[in-house]
Amino acid sequence: MMIKQIFTGLLRSAICMLLLLIAVAARSQAQFITAGKIEFEKKINIHKEIEDDHWLDNVKDKIPKFRTSLHNLYFKDGKTLFEKGTDVYEKIPFMSDDRSVDDIIYSDLTQGIFSKKQSVFDETFLINDSIRQVKWQMTNDLRDIAGFECHKAVGKILDSVYIIAFYTDQIPVPGGPLSYTNLPGMILGLAIPRNNLTIFATKVELTEPKPEKLVPPTGKMKKTDYKGLVITLQKALSDWGSYGRRYILSSLL
16 A cells, blocks of 8 residues: 555656646747847947047047947847837037937848948938848857847958857847848847947847838938949048048948
């Protein structure tokens, strides 16, 4: 009788443990996120940017080290939209405004296309083209960003500009901030050392965006594609030397 009771007790414990494992597995599956809103903090190291501008040496102590802005990335059904978020952007003494803060980038990850509203000097362009293809090299490095475990990948664009990305497979959407995509999960962190630029997620919200949020930008803009933008920039800045090359590079990110 005692053996039967022990066996029955062990059987019940095993069943309870099995049910618990099934519940944990189901909960883990439910943690995968396919729609929501991500807040990103974009930071540009201004002191690095002006290292070669010696005329600013005397006022460097009056210029903040970083130019910071907040942006939101909305995503659902294979579509993303990246735009300016809460306005914490501050004017920086002795420097012009960063008009890229107002850029809007829509990506259709299924169709492989994107539309971007981009200001260049006093003109606004609507760029329609294929999503940028980056050959990513995976690494074994991990980093926690906004509570998500992220894997590090390194890519290269424009022949010599290295991009460091951190993506999470807990959000199985191959999107990310700006126009960077095509990793096995959502990109929650970007660093572009050549441009002294970082963009990192600060929080992820599970609120599904409304359909009207995930549409390409519209309005009165000059239409072009990526190649056409490059030609326009090169013509406009051909006599600007190193500053012109730097401006072109930052406009093509």
